[in-house]
Amino acid sequence: MMRRLNPLKVILIVLFILLIPCFKLNAENRYIVKKGENLYEISKQFHVKIEDLKKVNQLKDDKILPGQNIIIPNYGNKEIVKRDSISSTNKVQKGKVNLEKKDGEKIESYTIRSGDNLFSISKKFGVSIEEIKRLNGLNSERLKVGQKLILSKKKNVDEEIEEIGDGDPIEPLQSEFDQIPQDNPPTIEKWKGEEERTLFIRVVKTFLGVPYKLGGMTLRGLDCSAFVKKIYEIFNVNLPRTAREQFRYLFSKKIEKKEELREGDLVFFKTRRNSNLHVGIYIGNNQFVHASSRNGEVKIDHLDTPYFQKRFISGVRVKELEVDS
Structure with missing residues (x-):
């Protein structure tokens, strides 16, 4: 005598079959979560949406565990970049400041890791907690793993010397x-x-x-x-x-x-x-x-x-x- 399938299991199987062609998954598009990582960091690493990660892995919330095997959706228009093949210059390293140039400014930033807080970051990089909060528009001291904190912004120019007045040309000093x-x-x-x-x-x-x-x-x-x-x-x-x-x-x-x-x-x-x-x-x-x-x-x-x-x-x-x- 055949056992009747649980209706809930039938629905889940149908949903899974429907999702496969949408994301064009294959055995290679999988990733094992490492200690301290979260969905935000993984989504940035592989250029995918958090919602898509949750959907394809049937996650009800953002909680993931170290060692968990998750599927990375492939949208079909670009190849998934495997984490191990990423150059060391683009990896987030503990205690390392990321440098980037944007709109004539040199921006120093740091990506939050597990165990970090504003006090430890302040001591590590010699930037006051107040300054970190000001640069990042923080109203509290709550941080999320994977969050990017700006540590400083510097214009790539000499000190601007102001001669405002009425806009007349400045005569050179001797x-x-x-x-x-x-x-x-x-x-x-x-x-x-x-x-x-x-x-x-x-x-x-x-x-x-x-x-x-x-x-x-x-x-x-x-x-x-x-x-x-x-x-x-x-x-x-x-x-x-x-x-x-x-x-x-x-x-x-x-x-x-x-x-x-x-x-x-x-x-x-x-x-x-x-x-x-x-x-x-x-x-x-x-x-x-x-x-x-x-x-x-x-x-x-x-x-x-x-x-x-x-x-x-x-x-x-x-x-x-x-x-x-």
């Missing part, structure tokens, strides 16, 4: 920015005390992370000279608008030796465009804060990094303590 004539050189203002200068540095650091915007003068975006001007306005010092004008205005207060710089001094740099300047505020320990076009925000940099070391022109003193004079 060779190495020497001997700039001044009719009425300014007097150096005095700090009320060490406490005021300390407060000044604290205010400078509150601007860290403010977006860079060429010509901008607000917290929604500002350029390097606007940043310097806005900070000093808080302390009742009115500086010219552009970096070049600031340097000309304060030229008589020039400080050529880095060892003589004090907190609050301005530091100026030249770039490939000899008529332009970049400016930041010295905060001690060979560090300065500036609105960086390369990084797209106000940030801290070091005077001894090769880029700034070879472009440093001089510092200038805007305010001083009695002990500095």
